Amino acid sequence: MRVLITGGSGFVGQRLCRRLKEAGHRLLVVSREPEQVRDRLPEGSDIRRSVLDFVDTPPDAIVNLAGESIAARRWSDDQKKRLIDSRVNITGDLVMLCEQLQASQGRMPRLMVSASAMGYYGDQGDREVTEQTPPHDEFAHRLCKRWEDTAREAADFGVRVALLRIGLVLDAGGGSLQKMLPPFKLGLGGRFGDGKQFMPWIHREDLVGAILFLLERDDLEGPFNASAPHPVTNAEFTRTLAKQLGRPALMPVPAIALETAFGEMSRLLLTGADMRPTRLLEAGFEFRFPTLEKALSDILG
Numbered sequence: 001m002r003v004l005i006t007g008g009s010g011f012v013g014q015r016l017c018r019r020l021k022e023a024g025h026r027l028l029v030v031s032r033e034p035e036q037v038r039d040r041l042p043e044g045s046d047i048r049r050s051v052l053d054f055v056d057t058p059p060d061a062i063v064n065l066a067g068e069s070i071a072a073r074r075w076s077d078d079q080k081k082r083l084i085d086s087r088v089n090i091t092g093d094l095v096m097l098c099e100q101l102q103a104s105q106g107r108m109p110r111l112m113v114s115a116s117a118m119g120y121y122g123d124q125g126d127r128e129v130t131e132q133t134p135p136h137d138e139f140a141h142r143l144c145k146r147w148e149d150t151a152r153e154a155a156d157f158g159v160r161v162a163l164l165r166i167g168l169v170l171d172a173g174g175g176s177l178q179k180m181l182p183p184f185k186l187g188l189g190g191r192f193g194d195g196k197q198f199m200p201w202i203h204r205e206d207l208v209g210a211i212l213f214l215l216e217r218d219d220l221e222g223p224f225n226a227s228a229p230h231p232v233t234n235a236e237f238t239r240t241l242a243k244q245l246g247r248p249a250l251m252p253v254p255a256i257a258l259e260t261a262f263g264e265m266s267r268l269l270l271t272g273a274d275m276r277p278t279r280l281l282e283a284g285f286e287f288r289f290p291t292l293e294k295a296l297s298d299i300l301g
């Protein structure tokens with residue numbers, strides 16, 4: 001199968017590309033810097049600067065992962081625009097690619113798996129959250145909704161669209177865990193605020209597994225919560241990580257300090273949702289790392 005991947009050079013994309021290549025698929029990757037990312041991608045990857053550069057090489061499936069990191073910098077109005085544009089514009093290009101392929105009666109992609117995030121639901125307190133739960137209106141929700149709504153437009157061209165509302169992706173060598181490890185290794189880790197906010201998480205291997213699962217299952221579409229079946233609160237996450245590292249975690253960070261340092265972006269650390277992967281489990285997806293203990297012992301062990 002020819003698979004077109006945006007964000008293939010990223011933390012999730014690199015692992016996905018490796019697994020797709022191992023499974024014998026051909027990789028078409030969109031990157032803003034094709035030459036700079038070449039050595040992060042499997043040999044033979046066809047890397048081009050824009051989605052629409054692939055109109056002469058129609059993919060059988062699309063995986064859409066591109067986007068400016070949500071925690072790159074404080075959420076000023078300009079930064080909010082950058083977070084939205086970096087996702088919605090490239091997603092719109094994918095829809096345009098489908099439109100152009102249909103117009104030229106070319107081969108059509110069967111499926112688009114498009115990333116979204118747990119932020120879709122906004123702050124949900126301690127309510128259990130499935131794909132049916134109404135969202136709380138705030139910036140993260142509005143960002144994810146525009147991203148998802150744009151991706152859904154591909155369905156107008158007969159493409160099956162699956163949306164992955166992704167939790168915190170854990171693995172070595174990148175993502176949030178890499179930023180958390182230094183203070184925890186020094187015994188300076190601690191919960192954020194009162195620690196009661198939920199932190200849905202997923203091992204990177206399971207996220208890639210879920211994408212491959214959706215690529216193969218012709219009967220699945222719509223939103224899927226992509227997080228492990230056993231989410232934890234921030235306090236539990238802190239305790240489990242400290243225990244794995246054999247260090248104390250006695251340095252709670254007061255909410256006010258995070259609010260002062262990060263402004264509105266502190267909501268990423270101080271609010272959350274008890275998100276459950278209801279639809280993936282119903283579809284028969286099996287998590288290799290269902291509990292945080294298992295995931296962290298794999299990653300840190």
Ligand SMILES: NC(=O)c1ccc[n+]([C@@H]2O[C@H](COP(=O)([O-])OP(=O)(O)OC[C@H]3O[C@@H](n4cnc5c(N)ncnc54)[C@H](OP(=O)(O)O)[C@@H]3O)[C@@H](O)[C@H]2O)c1
Nearest residue numbers: 007009010011012031032065066067068086117166168169
């Ligand atoms: N990692 C997580 O914990 C997590 C949690 C929830 C949701 N997600 C979502 O899942 C997707 C993949 O996550 P990830 O951790 O692999 O992401 P990542 O490593 O931060 O980046 C993905 C790719 O997006 C492209 N990109 C970055 N900034 C961009 C910009 N300003 N404009 C256009 N493209 C840009 C880059 O590709 P090039 O430089 O090659 O163009 C980058 O390699 C993202 O959309 C993310 O929002 C991730």
